[in-house]
Amino acid sequence: MAAVSRSANNIEEHRARLIWLEYIGEGEITETLFIVGKGVTIDTGGANLKVGTSMYGMSRDKYGSAVLAGFFRALDILKPTGIKVVGCMCMCRNSIGSNSFTTDEIITARSGKTIQITNTDAEGRLAMADALAEMKELALKARNPHLMTIATLTGHVVLSYGHCSAAMDNGPARAVNYAEQLKQIGDVFGQPVEVSRLYSEDFSFHSSDVQTAQLKQSDIGPSVQTLRGHQGPAAFLICASGLSECGLDSAHPIKYTHLDIGHVMGAYPQCSLPSPLLTLIAHHILPKTKFKEWEVKIIS
Numbered sequence: 452m453a454a455v456s457r458s459a460n461n462i463e464e465h466r467a468r469l470i471w472l473e474y475i476g477e478g479e480i481t482e483t484l485f486i487v488g489k490g491v492t493i494d495t496g497g498a499n500l501k502v503g504t505s506m507y508g509m510s511r512d513k514y515g516s517a518v519l520a521g522f523f524r525a526l527d528i529l530k531p532t533g534i535k536v537v538g539c540m541c542m543c544r545n546s547i548g549s550n551s552f553t554t555d556e557i558i559t560a561r562s563g564k565t566i567q568i569t570n571t572d573a574e575g576r577l578a579m580a581d582a583l584a585e586m587k588e589l590a591l592k593a594r595n596p597h598l599m600t601i602a603t604l605t606g607h608v609v610l611s612y613g614h615c616s617a618a619m620d621n622g623p624a625r626a627v628n629y630a631e632q633l634k635q636i637g638d639v640f641g642q643p644v645e646v647s648r649l650y651s652e653d654f655s656f657h658s659s660d661v662q663t664a665q666l667k668q669s670d671i672g673p674s675v676q677t678l679r680g681h682q683g684p685a686a687f688l689i690c691a692s693g694l695s696e697c698g699l700d701s702a703h704p705i706k707y708t709h710l711d712i713g714h715v716m717g718a719y720p721q722c723s724l725p726s727p728l729l730t731l732i733a734h735h736i737l738p739k740t741k742f743k744e745w746e747v748k749i750i751s
Contacts, residue, residue, distance in 0.1 A: 467543035489602035490516030497571030516540035531739030562693035567664035607680030653686035685709035
Protein backbone atom coordinates (compact mmCIF):
# COMPACT_ATOMS: atom_id res chain seq x y z
CA MET A 452 0.00 0.00 0.00
CA ALA A 453 2.94 2.32 0.64
CA ALA A 454 3.82 2.17 -3.06
CA VAL A 455 0.27 2.98 -4.17
CA SER A 456 -0.05 5.97 -1.85
CA ARG A 457 3.48 7.30 -2.36
CA SER A 458 2.44 10.24 -4.52
CA ALA A 459 -0.38 11.22 -2.14
CA ASN A 460 1.51 11.07 1.14
CA ASN A 461 2.87 14.63 0.90
CA ILE A 462 -0.66 15.92 1.58
CA GLU A 463 -1.77 15.09 5.11
CA GLU A 464 -5.45 14.43 4.37
CA HIS A 465 -4.50 12.16 1.46
CA ARG A 466 -2.07 9.97 3.40
CA ALA A 467 -2.84 6.26 3.51
CA ARG A 468 -4.44 4.74 6.59
CA LEU A 469 -5.18 1.23 7.80
CA ILE A 470 -8.37 1.30 9.88
CA TRP A 471 -8.56 -1.76 12.15
CA LEU A 472 -11.86 -2.98 13.58
CA GLU A 473 -12.61 -5.84 15.97
CA TYR A 474 -15.72 -7.53 17.27
CA ILE A 475 -15.74 -10.32 19.87
CA GLY A 476 -19.09 -11.95 20.57
CA GLU A 477 -20.16 -13.40 23.88
CA GLY A 478 -19.60 -17.06 24.65
CA GLU A 479 -17.10 -19.53 23.29
CA ILE A 480 -15.60 -18.41 19.98
CA THR A 481 -16.18 -21.03 17.30
CA GLU A 482 -15.47 -18.91 14.21
CA THR A 483 -12.94 -16.16 13.49
CA LEU A 484 -13.29 -13.96 10.41
CA PHE A 485 -10.46 -11.79 9.11
CA ILE A 486 -11.72 -9.36 6.45
CA VAL A 487 -9.66 -6.93 4.36
CA GLY A 488 -11.49 -4.23 2.40
CA LYS A 489 -10.12 -2.23 -0.52
CA GLY A 490 -10.49 1.46 0.25
CA VAL A 491 -9.02 3.42 -2.67
CA THR A 492 -10.60 6.85 -2.20
CA ILE A 493 -9.79 7.97 -5.75
CA ASP A 494 -8.13 5.94 -8.48
CA THR A 495 -6.45 8.01 -11.17
CA GLY A 496 -4.67 4.95 -12.49
CA GLY A 497 -1.39 6.44 -11.32
CA ALA A 498 1.39 6.61 -13.91
CA ASN A 499 -0.77 4.31 -16.08
CA LEU A 500 -3.30 7.13 -16.11
CA LYS A 501 -7.00 6.55 -16.70
CA VAL A 502 -7.72 8.69 -19.75
CA GLY A 503 -10.84 10.24 -21.22
CA THR A 504 -13.87 9.60 -19.03
CA SER A 505 -12.60 6.36 -17.49
CA MET A 506 -11.73 8.08 -14.19
CA TYR A 507 -15.36 9.03 -13.62
CA GLY A 508 -16.81 7.34 -10.53
CA MET A 509 -13.44 6.20 -9.19
CA SER A 510 -14.14 7.92 -5.86
CA ARG A 511 -16.26 4.81 -5.25
CA ASP A 512 -13.29 2.48 -5.51
CA LYS A 513 -13.47 2.27 -1.71
CA TYR A 514 -16.65 0.19 -1.80
CA GLY A 515 -14.96 -2.93 -0.41
CA SER A 516 -14.08 -1.03 2.76
CA ALA A 517 -17.60 0.42 2.85
CA VAL A 518 -19.09 -3.09 2.84
CA LEU A 519 -16.68 -4.04 5.62
CA ALA A 520 -17.77 -1.03 7.68
CA GLY A 521 -21.41 -1.97 7.11
CA PHE A 522 -20.70 -5.52 8.25
CA PHE A 523 -19.26 -4.21 11.52
CA ARG A 524 -22.29 -1.97 11.98
CA ALA A 525 -24.47 -5.06 11.64
CA LEU A 526 -22.30 -6.84 14.21
CA ASP A 527 -22.83 -3.95 16.61
CA ILE A 528 -26.62 -3.98 16.10
CA LEU A 529 -27.28 -7.73 16.05
CA LYS A 530 -24.51 -8.81 18.47
CA PRO A 531 -24.00 -12.41 17.31
CA THR A 532 -22.47 -14.83 19.80
CA GLY A 533 -19.54 -17.18 19.37
CA ILE A 534 -17.83 -15.23 16.60
CA LYS A 535 -14.79 -12.96 16.45
CA VAL A 536 -14.26 -10.63 13.49
CA VAL A 537 -11.15 -8.62 12.68
CA GLY A 538 -11.40 -6.09 9.87
CA CYS A 539 -8.91 -3.87 8.08
CA MET A 540 -10.00 -1.01 5.82
CA CYS A 541 -7.10 -0.22 3.48
CA MET A 542 -7.70 3.46 2.80
CA CYS A 543 -5.39 5.09 0.25
CA ARG A 544 -5.34 7.25 -2.84
CA ASN A 545 -3.83 6.21 -6.17
CA SER A 546 -2.64 9.65 -7.26
CA ILE A 547 -0.35 10.67 -10.09
CA GLY A 548 2.66 12.92 -9.54
CA SER A 549 6.42 13.19 -9.54
CA ASN A 550 6.69 10.58 -6.79
CA SER A 551 4.25 8.02 -8.23
CA PHE A 552 5.25 4.39 -8.30
CA THR A 553 5.86 3.18 -11.84
CA THR A 554 5.97 0.15 -14.07
CA ASP A 555 9.20 -1.89 -13.77
CA GLU A 556 9.73 -1.07 -10.10
CA ILE A 557 10.50 -3.99 -7.80
CA ILE A 558 8.85 -3.74 -4.38
CA THR A 559 9.01 -6.04 -1.36
CA ALA A 560 5.80 -7.12 0.36
CA ARG A 561 5.35 -7.74 4.09
CA SER A 562 5.49 -11.47 3.34
CA GLY A 563 9.00 -11.03 1.94
CA LYS A 564 7.87 -11.66 -1.64
CA THR A 565 9.41 -9.38 -4.28
CA ILE A 566 6.94 -8.01 -6.81
CA GLN A 567 7.52 -6.66 -10.31
CA ILE A 568 5.18 -3.72 -11.00
CA THR A 569 3.59 -4.02 -14.42
CA ASN A 570 0.58 -1.69 -14.29
CA THR A 571 -0.03 1.03 -11.69
CA ASP A 572 -3.76 0.88 -12.47
CA ALA A 573 -3.84 -2.58 -10.89
CA GLU A 574 -3.33 -0.93 -7.52
CA GLY A 575 -6.10 -2.61 -5.51
CA ARG A 576 -4.30 -5.91 -5.03
CA LEU A 577 -1.21 -4.03 -3.80
CA ALA A 578 -3.30 -1.96 -1.39
CA MET A 579 -4.60 -5.13 0.29
CA ALA A 580 -1.67 -7.56 0.07
CA ASP A 581 0.24 -6.50 3.18
CA ALA A 582 -2.88 -6.26 5.35
CA LEU A 583 -3.84 -9.74 4.17
CA ALA A 584 -0.35 -10.96 5.10
CA GLU A 585 -0.77 -9.61 8.62
CA MET A 586 -4.21 -11.20 8.84
CA LYS A 587 -2.63 -14.51 7.85
CA GLU A 588 -0.16 -14.18 10.72
CA LEU A 589 -3.03 -13.53 13.14
CA ALA A 590 -5.07 -16.39 11.71
CA LEU A 591 -2.38 -18.92 12.54
CA LYS A 592 -3.22 -18.36 16.22
CA ALA A 593 -7.01 -18.10 15.83
CA ARG A 594 -9.92 -20.53 16.28
CA ASN A 595 -11.40 -21.76 12.99
CA PRO A 596 -10.08 -18.81 10.92
CA HIS A 597 -11.41 -17.67 7.55
CA LEU A 598 -9.73 -14.84 5.65
CA MET A 599 -11.54 -12.67 3.11
CA THR A 600 -10.78 -9.79 0.77
CA ILE A 601 -13.59 -7.60 -0.56
CA ALA A 602 -12.84 -5.24 -3.42
CA THR A 603 -14.07 -3.45 -6.52
CA LEU A 604 -11.05 -5.00 -8.18
CA THR A 605 -11.63 -5.65 -11.87
CA GLY A 606 -13.72 -4.63 -14.85
CA HIS A 607 -13.41 -8.22 -15.99
CA VAL A 608 -15.82 -9.42 -13.30
CA VAL A 609 -18.43 -6.96 -14.61
CA LEU A 610 -18.09 -8.36 -18.13
CA SER A 611 -18.33 -11.88 -16.71
CA TYR A 612 -21.21 -11.53 -14.25
CA GLY A 613 -22.78 -8.11 -14.67
CA HIS A 614 -24.13 -6.84 -11.34
CA CYS A 615 -23.27 -10.00 -9.40
CA SER A 616 -20.31 -10.44 -7.08
CA ALA A 617 -17.79 -13.19 -7.74
CA ALA A 618 -16.49 -15.43 -4.95
CA MET A 619 -13.22 -17.34 -5.31
CA ASP A 620 -12.13 -19.91 -2.70
CA ASN A 621 -8.68 -21.25 -2.04
CA GLY A 622 -8.33 -24.99 -1.39
CA PRO A 623 -9.33 -25.04 2.30
CA ALA A 624 -12.36 -22.77 1.71
CA ARG A 625 -13.43 -24.76 -1.32
CA ALA A 626 -13.24 -27.95 0.75
CA VAL A 627 -16.13 -26.63 2.89
CA ASN A 628 -18.02 -25.22 -0.15
CA TYR A 629 -17.93 -21.68 1.22
CA ALA A 630 -18.44 -19.84 -2.09
CA GLU A 631 -21.28 -22.19 -3.01
CA GLN A 632 -22.97 -21.44 0.32
CA LEU A 633 -22.70 -17.71 -0.38
CA LYS A 634 -24.24 -18.28 -3.80
CA GLN A 635 -27.27 -20.07 -2.33
CA ILE A 636 -27.81 -17.44 0.36
CA GLY A 637 -27.34 -14.58 -2.11
CA ASP A 638 -30.12 -15.97 -4.29
CA VAL A 639 -32.51 -15.82 -1.33
CA PHE A 640 -31.55 -12.33 -0.20
CA GLY A 641 -31.47 -10.74 -3.65
CA GLN A 642 -27.72 -10.14 -3.78
CA PRO A 643 -26.46 -12.87 -6.12
CA VAL A 644 -22.93 -14.21 -5.80
CA GLU A 645 -21.41 -16.20 -8.65
CA VAL A 646 -18.73 -18.81 -8.01
CA SER A 647 -15.44 -18.57 -9.89
CA ARG A 648 -12.73 -21.19 -9.51
CA LEU A 649 -8.98 -20.76 -9.28
CA TYR A 650 -6.68 -22.92 -11.39
CA SER A 651 -2.93 -23.51 -11.38
CA GLU A 652 -2.63 -21.27 -14.44
CA ASP A 653 -3.88 -18.31 -12.40
CA PHE A 654 -0.90 -18.73 -10.10
CA SER A 655 1.76 -19.45 -12.72
CA PHE A 656 0.59 -16.38 -14.65
CA HIS A 657 1.94 -14.24 -11.81
CA SER A 658 5.47 -15.62 -11.91
CA SER A 659 7.78 -12.68 -12.62
CA ASP A 660 9.37 -12.11 -16.02
CA VAL A 661 12.58 -10.82 -14.41
CA GLN A 662 15.18 -12.50 -12.22
CA THR A 663 15.04 -9.79 -9.56
CA ALA A 664 11.41 -10.46 -8.57
CA GLN A 665 9.39 -13.51 -7.59
CA LEU A 666 5.95 -12.26 -8.61
CA LYS A 667 4.46 -10.22 -11.43
CA GLN A 668 1.75 -7.82 -10.27
CA SER A 669 -0.56 -8.21 -13.29
CA ASP A 670 -0.74 -8.26 -17.04
CA ILE A 671 0.46 -5.05 -18.70
CA GLY A 672 -3.04 -4.35 -20.01
CA PRO A 673 -6.38 -3.90 -18.25
CA SER A 674 -8.26 -6.86 -16.78
CA VAL A 675 -10.91 -6.68 -19.52
CA GLN A 676 -8.18 -7.55 -22.04
CA THR A 677 -6.66 -10.33 -19.91
CA LEU A 678 -7.62 -13.99 -19.93
CA ARG A 679 -9.15 -14.93 -16.56
CA GLY A 680 -8.90 -11.29 -15.64
CA HIS A 681 -10.74 -11.50 -12.31
CA GLN A 682 -9.46 -14.89 -11.15
CA GLY A 683 -5.79 -13.94 -11.55
CA PRO A 684 -5.84 -11.13 -8.95
CA ALA A 685 -7.14 -13.57 -6.32
CA ALA A 686 -4.21 -15.87 -7.08
CA PHE A 687 -1.83 -12.91 -6.81
CA LEU A 688 -3.20 -12.00 -3.37
CA ILE A 689 -2.69 -15.57 -2.20
CA CYS A 690 0.92 -15.55 -3.40
CA ALA A 691 1.84 -12.01 -2.30
CA SER A 692 0.43 -12.46 1.21
CA GLY A 693 2.06 -15.82 1.83
CA LEU A 694 -1.27 -17.65 1.91
CA SER A 695 0.13 -19.98 -0.75
CA GLU A 696 1.92 -21.64 2.17
CA CYS A 697 -1.42 -22.35 3.91
CA GLY A 698 -3.11 -24.64 1.40
CA LEU A 699 -4.81 -27.97 1.94
CA ASP A 700 -1.52 -29.88 1.98
CA SER A 701 0.18 -27.53 4.46
CA ALA A 702 0.67 -27.95 8.20
CA HIS A 703 -1.64 -24.99 8.83
CA PRO A 704 -4.38 -24.79 6.17
CA ILE A 705 -6.31 -21.50 6.28
CA LYS A 706 -9.58 -20.81 4.49
CA TYR A 707 -9.49 -17.77 2.20
CA THR A 708 -12.13 -16.27 -0.08
CA HIS A 709 -11.79 -13.31 -2.42
CA LEU A 710 -14.92 -11.32 -3.32
CA ASP A 711 -14.64 -9.17 -6.44
CA ILE A 712 -17.54 -6.73 -6.34
CA GLY A 713 -16.63 -4.66 -9.40
CA HIS A 714 -20.32 -4.27 -10.25
CA VAL A 715 -20.67 -1.33 -7.83
CA MET A 716 -21.41 1.12 -10.64
CA GLY A 717 -24.72 -0.63 -11.22
CA ALA A 718 -27.93 1.15 -10.28
CA TYR A 719 -31.00 -0.13 -8.40
CA PRO A 720 -33.01 -2.25 -9.20
CA GLN A 721 -30.44 -4.00 -11.40
CA CYS A 722 -27.98 -3.85 -8.52
CA SER A 723 -29.08 -4.24 -4.90
CA LEU A 724 -26.90 -1.99 -2.77
CA PRO A 725 -24.96 -2.40 -0.58
CA SER A 726 -23.97 -5.73 -2.11
CA PRO A 727 -23.01 -8.34 -1.01
CA LEU A 728 -23.45 -7.01 2.52
CA LEU A 729 -26.83 -8.66 3.14
CA THR A 730 -25.50 -11.99 1.90
CA LEU A 731 -22.55 -11.83 4.30
CA ILE A 732 -24.81 -10.85 7.20
CA ALA A 733 -27.20 -13.71 6.45
CA HIS A 734 -24.37 -16.22 6.33
CA HIS A 735 -22.18 -15.15 9.25
CA ILE A 736 -24.32 -13.08 11.62
CA LEU A 737 -27.99 -14.09 11.55
CA PRO A 738 -27.40 -17.77 12.47
CA LYS A 739 -25.63 -16.60 15.64
CA THR A 740 -28.43 -14.28 16.79
CA LYS A 741 -32.03 -14.56 18.00
CA PHE A 742 -33.03 -14.55 14.32
CA LYS A 743 -31.27 -17.84 13.61
CA GLU A 744 -34.42 -20.00 13.44
CA TRP A 745 -36.05 -17.58 11.01
CA GLU A 746 -32.93 -17.39 8.85
CA VAL A 747 -32.43 -21.15 8.68
CA LYS A 748 -36.09 -21.64 7.72
CA ILE A 749 -35.80 -19.14 4.87
CA ILE A 750 -32.54 -20.60 3.55
CA SER A 751 -33.81 -24.17 3.67
